[in-house]
Amino acid sequence: MAVLVGVFGDLDVAEDAVADAFTVAVERWPVDGVPPSPAGWIITTARRRAIDRLRREASRDDRHAQAALLAAQRAGPHEEVGPVRDDRLRLIFTCCHPSLAMPARVALTLRLLGGLSTAEIARAFLVPEATMAQRLVRAKGKIRDARIPYRVPREADLPERVKAVLAVVYLIFNQGYVGPRDELCDEAIRLGRALVKLMPDEPEAAGLLALMLLVYSRREARAGGVLLRDQDRALWDAAMIIEGQALVRRLIARNAPGPYQLQAAINAVHSEGVTDWPQVVALYDQLLLFTPTPVVALHRAVAVAEVSGAAAALALVDELELETYHLFHAVRADLLRRLGRRDEARDAYAAALPLTESETEQALIRRRIAELATSS
Amino acid sequence: MTQYALIVHQPDGDPPADIDFEAMGRELGALRQEMESAGVWVFAGGLAPASTATVLQASGGEVLMTDGPYPEGHEHIGGLTVIEAEDLDAALEWGRKSARIIGLPIEVRPFQG
Numbered sequence: 001m002a003v004l005v006g007v008f009g010d011l012d013v014a015e016d017a018v019a020d021a022f023t024v025a026v027e028r029w030p031v032d033g034v035p036p037s038p039a040g041w042i043i044t045t046a047r048r049r050a051i052d053r054l055r056r057e058a059s060r061d062d063r064h065a066q067a068a069l070l071a072a073q074r075a076g077p078h079e080e081v082g083p084v085r086d087d088r089l090r091l092i093f094t095c096c097h098p099s100l101a102m103p104a105r106v107a108l109t110l111r112l113l114g115g116l117s118t119a120e121i122a123r124a125f126l127v128p129e130a131t132m133a134q135r136l137v138r139a140k141g142k143i144r145d146a147r148i149p150y151r152v153p154r155e156a157d158l159p160e161r162v163k164a165v166l167a168v169v170y171l172i173f174n175q176g177y178v179g180p181r182d183e184l185c186d187e188a189i190r191l192g193r194a195l196v197k198l199m200p201d202e203p204e205a206a207g208l209l210a211l212m213l214l215v216y217s218r219r220e221a222r223a224g225g226v227l228l229r230d231q232d233r234a235l236w237d238a239a240m241i242i243e244g245q246a247l248v249r250r251l252i253a254r255n256a257p258g259p260y261q262l263q264a265a266i267n268a269v270h271s272e273g274v275t276d277w278p279q280v281v282a283l284y285d286q287l288l289l290f291t292p293t294p295v296v297a298l299h300r301a302v303a304v305a306e307v308s309g310a311a312a313a314l315a316l317v318d319e320l321e322l323e324t325y326h327l328f329h330a331v332r333a334d335l336l337r338r339l340g341r342r343d344e345a346r347d348a349y350a351a352a353l354p355l356t357e358s359e360t361e362q363a364l365i366r367r368r369i370a371e372l373a374t375s376s
Numbered sequence: 377m378t379q380y381a382l383i384v385h386q387p388d389g390d391p392p393a394d395i396d397f398e399a400m401g402r403e404l405g406a407l408r409q410e411m412e413s414a415g416v417w418v419f420a421g422g423l424a425p426a427s428t429a430t431v432l433q434a435s436g437g438e439v440l441m442t443d444g445p446y447p448e449g450h451e452h453i454g455g456l457t458v459i460e461a462e463d464l465d466a467a468l469e470w471g472r473k474s475a476r477i478i479g480l481p482i483e484v485r486p487f488q489g
Binding site for chain 2: 097099145146147148149153154157
């Protein structure tokens with residue numbers, strides 16, 4: 001797909017061409033046998049078919065077809081395998097261009113790089129398929145009409161643009177994680193791996209991949225909202241933890257920290273047999289330098305509770321302005337419970353309840369309220 | 377090459393007193409020079425205040441005339457620059473320079489191809 005966008009400079013033409021080629025493959029492969037390089041065969045066939053179709057349309061005065069045909073001729077005959085690596089990277093930067101709204105970036109990335117169908121993306125984001133289809137059409141229209149370029153940004157823009165790409169992948173992962181929708185998490189991790197391969201000099205890309213692997217490794221143990229300290233560690237995915245921790249070790253040696261790397265490092269500490277809480281607090285201190293937000297400060301306070309006690313943590317939490325964030329109330333409630341202030345704890349849990357839409361989290365909060373009522 | 381409009385969105389009413397218009401004018405002049413020598417400059421102009429506008433609207437064979445800008449809003453187009461750029465990234469770079477000088481929101485929008 002990425003190769004063909006490179007050839008035609010037009011997303012719609014490339015998409016139609018690939019669909020055409022697959023139709024031909026379905027007819028021919030069972031008869032002729034699968035070719036030695038199926039991907040190369042699809043690319044070559046798609047390219048040939050698209051040029052035929054564009055020639056027909058170009059003769060009918062279709063300006064778009066003429067432009068795409070010109071682009072294809074300029075691109076010249078494409079190698080069978082082609083510089084897929086560069087094409088994929090260009091396509092990522094186009095799909096995640098900051099001039100597109102975030103939902104459009106996410107949808108384009110999943111459709112064009114993840115290969116999810118429009119219906120699948122719509123289901124994952126709980127919107128009607130027609131809405132998602134329209135979102136994609138509009139985004140592709142903007143790429144074409146505003147001429148959002150199909151290339152790797154220049155050096156000066158690169159840090160900002162890489163950040164935009166990583167944010168899209170992380171958002172896809174989180175959407176999958178809270179869903180929970182494993183297929184989105186799997187896709188985000190696949191994209192993360194691709195980014196690490198495509199941008200080996202970008203430590204934050206490796207940081208994001210490590211973060212996703214380490215968080216995802218605990219998905220089964222977390223099912224139903226089980227907190228980290230109560231999780232059955234036998235359910236953790238050991239292979240993912242080993243890979244994530246290895247990535248984190250290499251990143252620490254590189255010593256160019258960033259927010260994703262630090263979050264990965266925190267999760268790597270949690271993946272050890274016994275959590276080194278002072279280490280976690282130190283990592284949150286560093287993370288606060290990059291992202292000085294109350295949400296990060298809240299997570300830091302949770303770690304402080306393990307090092308300096310619930311009273312010290314509660315003093316920190318009470319200074320945060322996060323009244324509308326359910327975790328703020330849930331963390332307060334837990335600290336109050338540990339301090340034996342049961343009535344206040346119950347009130348705080350009750351405040352958290354209407355602020356989350358996740359059924360898993362609501363069930364967890366109700367369970368805590370029930371526990372407070374029975375164990376008195 | 378595509379033509380892009382860099383449109384200045386200007387709030388209605390008097391501008392804040394602390395703006396040094398002379399310095400802004402000098403910087404905009406220098407930016408225009410830069411655009412011209414880069415071969416991207418097509419046209420630029422600042423508009424008189426929105427209160428000087430007249431709106432015409434055809435309705436049932438007649439053309440109605442109203443005093444003032446359309447529609448009623450808190451900001452209107454203050455001016456625009458038309459440039460010719462290779463792609464959106466190139467246009468955004470010029471837009472960024474304008475935004476830094478003018479301090480108001482700049483809308484970057486392609487002309488229909």
